[in-house]
Structure formats: C-alpha cells, structure tokens
Amino acid sequence: MNKLLEVKGLTYKKNLRTILKDVNLDVESGKIIALLGENGAGKTTLMRIIVAIAKHYQGKVLLNGDGSEVYRKANIAMTDNLKGLSDSTKVGEIEEFYQKLFVDFDSSKFEQLRSFMKLSNDMKLGQLSRGMREKLEIALTLSREAKLYLLDEPFSGIDPMSRKRIINSILLWKSADSTIIISDHFVNEITTILDEVVTVKDKKIASHLSADDIRAKGHSIEEYYESLYADEGAE
Amino acid sequence: MQFQDNIPIYVQIEKYLYRQIALGKIKPGEKVPSVRQLAVDLTVNVNTVQRALNQMNTEGILEVRRGLGSFVTTDTELILQKRRELIKDTMSEFLESTAQLGLTPEKTLEELKKFIEEEKGD
Numbered sequence: 001m002n003k004l005l006e007v008k009g010l011t012y013k014k015n016l017r018t019i020l021k022d023v024n025l026d027v028e029s030g031k032i033i034a035l036l037g038e039n040g041a042g043k044t045t046l047m048r049i050i051v052a053i054a055k056h057y058q059g060k061v062l063l064n065g066d067g068s069e070v071y072r073k074a075n076i077a078m079t080d081n082l083k084g085l086s087d088s089t090k091v092g093e094i095e096e097f098y099q100k101l102f103v104d105f106d107s108s109k110f111e112q113l114r115s116f117m118k119l120s121n122d123m124k125l126g127q128l129s130r131g132m133r134e135k136l137e138i139a140l141t142l143s144r145e146a147k148l149y150l151l152d153e154p155f156s157g158i159d160p161m162s163r164k165r166i167i168n169s170i171l172l173w174k175s176a177d178s179t180i181i182i183s184d185h186f187v188n189e190i191t192t193i194l195d196e197v198v199t200v201k202d203k204k205i206a207s208h209l210s211a212d213d214i215r216a217k218g219h220s221i222e223e224y225y226e227s228l229y230a231d232e233g234a235e
Numbered sequence: 236m237q238f239q240d241n242i243p244i245y246v247q248i249e250k251y252l253y254r255q256i257a258l259g260k261i262k263p264g265e266k267v268p269s270v271r272q273l274a275v276d277l278t279v280n281v282n283t284v285q286r287a288l289n290q291m292n293t294e295g296i297l298e299v300r301r302g303l304g305s306f307v308t309t310d311t312e313l314i315l316q317k318r319r320e321l322i323k324d325t326m327s328e329f330l331e332s333t334a335q336l337g338l339t340p341e342k343t344l345e346e347l348k349k350f351i352e353e354e355k356g357d
Contacts, residue, residue, distance in 0.1 A: 032280050164278075171274050171281070192238050193280045212243035212283070220240035 002064075004029040004179055005050065005148060010059035012042075012049060019045050021203040023059070029147070030176055032193055034211075035183040036225055037200035043183040046200065047150045051078040063148065074104070077146035079137045079154060087126025091119055091136060102144050109173065110143035116169055131162030138166050142173050149180045155189050163189060191221040199228055236277055244279055248287035250321075251277070256296065256307055257318040264309045267297065 005027040012020040019042045027033065037043050048054035050061055052069035063072050085094065091114070098105045114121070117135040119128075128136065134154055141149060155163050171193065174180055182190060187197075194211040206228055214224045238247050255261045267273070270288065274281045288305050291297040295313055297305045308314065333343040 030282065032282075167278060168275055171278070172271070174281075176281070188240070191240055192244055192278050195280055195282055212245060215241055215243045218241050222240065 002029045002177075003027075004064065006060070006062040006065075007046075007050070008060040008062075010046075010049065010057055010061065012045060012054070012057040014045075018203060020049075020057075023203075023205055025198065025205050025208065027148075027179055027181070029179055031179045031195040032170070032174070033179065033181045033196045033198060034187060034190060034194050034221075035181050035198050035200065036187055037183075037185065038229070039185050041185075041200045042203060043185075043200055044152055047078055047152055047181070047183065050148075051076045051150060053078070075146055076148045076150065077102075077104075077141045077144040078150040079141045079152050081152075082125065082133070082137065085125055087124065089125045090121065091123045091125075092121030094125070094136070094140065095121070098140055098143070104145040106143050106145055109145075110139060113139035113143055113169060113173060116172075117165060131158040134158050135162060135166060135169075138169060142169065145175075147178055149174075149178060151180060151182045153183050153185070155184060155186075167193060187225050188220075188222045194221070197221060197224070199225065201228060238277075238279075244283050245286040245290065248273070248277065248279065248284060249290055252287065252291065253296070253317055253321055256314060257321055261307055263307050263311055263314060265307050266303075267305045267307065269304055 003026060005025070007023055007025040010020055010023040011018070023046065035043050035046070045054060049057050050072070052061075052072040055069075060067055061072065063075055066072075082094070095107065095110055095114075098110075099107060117132075117139050119132060119136055119139065123132075125133070138151065138154055141151065154166055158166075167190065170180060181198075184190065191211065196209065197211055197214065198208045199206040209224075211221060214221055219227075236251060238244055252261070252267065261267055267288075268276065270281055270284045273279075273284045277284070288297060288299060292299040292305070295310070296308055296317060298308060299305045330340055330343060333340075333346075338346065
C-alpha cells in the first residue's frame with residue numbers, strides 16, 4: 001500500500017471562526033474509509049480543502065507527494081450537489097458538461113453506471129427524487145478516473161434500496177488502487193464495506209483506526225463512534 | 236448474509252466460506268467466486284475478502300492461484316477436519332450462552348434432549 005494523501009498541520013479559519021485546527025491525516029491507496037463526525041464537525045470543509053476548492057488554509061495537503069492545487073483538482077473527484085444547475089438540466093447535458101470539465105471523465109463508464117443506477121439521459125434534474133439525485137452525483141463522480149474519491153454524505157436521507165445500489169456501485173466500479181473517503185454522521189449503513197474509520201471531533205482528527213481492529217476488540221463501529229461522544233451526553 | 240458488527244468481518248467471511256465448503260456447496264477442487272463477486276454478494280470490501288482468502292490459503296483450505304482465482308483444496312481429510320472444528324466451535328458457543336443462563340453442560344444436555352423431544356411432538 002502506498003501513501004496517497006498526506007494532510008499535515010492543517011488549520012482553517014472562516015469568518016474568524018476556527019473550523020479545523022492542526023489536522024493531520026495519512027491515507028493509503030486502495031482503501032475505503034469513513035470520515036465520521038457530527039453535523040458541523042468540519043467534514044465537508046476538510047474534503048473541500050483536500051480537493052483544493054477551499055483555499056487560504058495553513059498547513060500542507062499532498063497527493064502522491066505533490067502539493068499543487070492543480071494536481072489535486074485533476075486527480076481527486078468529489079461529489080457535487082449540482083446546486084449550480086437549473087432544474088430543467090437533463091442528465092445527458094450534465095454528462096456533456098462533466099466531459100468538458102474533467103479530462104479523466106470516462107463516458108463509457110458513466111453509461112454503465114447510469115444504467116446500473118436506472119437513470120436515463122433525458123431525465124431532468126428537477127424531476128429526480130432525493131435518492132435518484134444522489135445516485136446521479138455518485139455516477140458522475142465515480143466516472144472520473146481519479147486516484148482519490150471524496151463522497152460527501154451520499155447516504156443522508158435516502159431509501160435503503162438506493163443506498164444498497166450506491167454501495168454496490170462503489171464495490172463494482174472502484175479500481176483496486178484508488179481510495180474512497182465517505183463522510184457520514186451516521187455510521188451503521190456502511191460499516192461492512194469499510195477498511196478504516198476516521199473520526200473528526202473538536203476541530204481535529206480524533207482517531208484513525210482499522211475497522212476490523214475496532215471489531216477485534218469486541219466493539220461494533222457504531223458503539224465505538226458513540227463512545228467518542230459518551231462524555232458529552234452526561235453533561 | 237448478515238454480519239455481526241463486533242467481530243472482524245474477515246473472520247466472518249472465512250466462517251461463511253468454511254460453511255459453504257463443509258456443506259458441499261463449493262466442492263473440493265472447485266473455484267470459489269472471484270474476490271469482487273464475493274465482495275458484492277456479501278456487501279463487503281474487496282480488501283476484506285482478500286484477507287479472508289489469504290488466511291484460508293495459509294491454512295491450506297484454499298489454493299490461491301495468481302490470475303486464476305481461488306480453489307478449494309482436494310484434500311478431503313482437511314475439509315473433514317475443518318468441519319469437525321466448526322462443529323466444536325458451534326458447540327462451545329452454545330455452551331457458553333447456556334452457561335450464562337446458569338446451566339451446567341450436563342443440565343444443558345438434559346434440557347436439549349427435552350427440547351428436541353418436544354419439537355418432535357409438535
């Protein structure tokens with residue numbers, strides 16, 4: 001396993017508020033990793049910094065040892081909530097848009113994913129249910145030949161069947177050496193597919209463990225995650 | 236298949252495959268499904284499946300042939316031995332849980348016999 005991503009001493013402030021403080025994280029290639037934390041813990045911000053959308057941070061973010069933002073943008077695929085597009089935009093038009101925007105976008109892979117997700121090219125964005133929209137976001141993201149994929153809460157508020165399909169698409173289409181980081185504030189939906197669990201708490205990375213190491217101690221991932229917040233419940 | 240979330244998944248995949256082999260669902264010398272296929276069937280990570288297969292390869296139950304896949308051993312004695320181990324494991328787990336109900340092994344056996352008789356009567 002090669003070191004893929006290194007985050008060193010990352011601090012990020014926005015409107016005088018510290019969102020991330022001295023965050024350190026090492027990620028290897030070929031993994032599926034959960035990034036867990038409460039709403040507002042800074043998971044999305046961390047992802048946006050990794051993919052070089054959010055700027056003006058302190059510290060280092062290296063992908064394959066390369067710290068340039070251009071390199072990271074070209075090799076990291078993050079889900080986009082497609083909020084910038086109008087409701088009348090068709091799935092096929094979004095695909096064309098992605099093709100122009102990303103050189104690593106693979107149209108044949110998208111066609112496979114699109115049909116697996118049961119989406120058609122003439123569906124309009126405004127017609128899609130929550131689950132279908134989420135499936136589209138995942139299909140677009142996984143269609144890029146990236147080294148690192150960042151899926152920002154892909155399972156929030158969707159039905160179990162859509163969830164199952166998204167999980168299977170990850171298992172079927174993930175290349176062996178790419179890594180997928182999935183953020184969530186709720187863990188037990190995806191525990192069986194995880195290699196590692198990273199938790200964010202109090203603006204920092206609270207822990208980074210192998211999922212089966214947690215289980216080897218007799219804890220479920222959910223119990224472990226809840227135990228991180230156990231002290232606070234008593235206050 | 237449902238996994239217990241407080242036992243390492245690779246251990247549970249091993250057990251699952253042992254059961255398939257012990258029950259003859261995958262026969263001696265037969266190829267087991269590909270890593271990716273098992274990952275999708277069981278909804279688990281490819282790395283976790285690989286870890287389970289490697290472990291079984293070390294134990295001699297499977298033979299991992301590079302580029303071809305994994306095959307069940309043709310050593311039927313080894314399979315029988317593994318089956319006996321599985322039975323023992325199941326028994327000791329059962330006795331552990333009855334012990335938690337305050338039953339000695341002897342009392343457990345007595346209760347079990349009674350239970351089987353009653354089931355037959357139904």
